[in-house]
Amino acid sequence: MQEFSYKTREKSLQRFRQEIFDVLIIGGGITGAGTARDAASRGLKVALVEAKDFASGTSSKSSKLIHGGLRYLQNMEFGLVFEALSERAHLLKISCPSGSGSTISFLCFEPLVSIADFPKKIF
Structure with missing residues (x-):
């Protein structure tokens, strides 16, 4: 699995400048992350961008529980x-x-x- 951290930030930004992606997802909350995961699992090359930190908006307010109904x-x-x-x-x-x-x-x-x-x- 590819590392995702402050250590790899510059390398990731360089990839965004040079590579061509199949899908660009704007927003790294639960919906964006889920959509990115789904697209990547289908073999698409995905770029996901977020203005702040991933899952820091509404997604950070979640109970983190998977609702069972x-x-x-x-x-x-x-x-x-x-x-x-x-x-x-x-x-x-x-x-x-x-x-x-x-x-x-x-x-x-x-x-x-x-x-x-x-x-x-x-x-």
């Missing part, structure tokens, strides 16, 4: 839960292929639906 259980929105969990699994698979980066966390609160009411609320 469990809050949709409260309103019995099982389709959204399934979709969110599927997307979460896909994201973990491509970002942590060994599985070593995934953890499961639970926060316990008062039950939103009692077990006795559960079948009635579904139908």
Whole structure:
């Protein structure tokens, strides 16, 4: 993997001046970084530029958690839960292929639906 640091900054700037890229992405937040990663994984030569530091704007305010959609259980929105969990699994698979980066966390609160009411609320 290529080093990305202040030590390689001048070399990177030189590459920007000399090389031709397939894609130029402006903005190094989560959307820009994700788009750059996707384009590079498809074999495109990608240049990503950022005005400040990467992920320093809105992306720096994130909780850094991969949302699983469990809050949709409260309103019995099982389709959204399934979709969110599927997307979460896909994201973990491509970002942590060994599985070593995934953890499961639970926060316990008062039950939103009692077990006795559960079948009635579904139908």
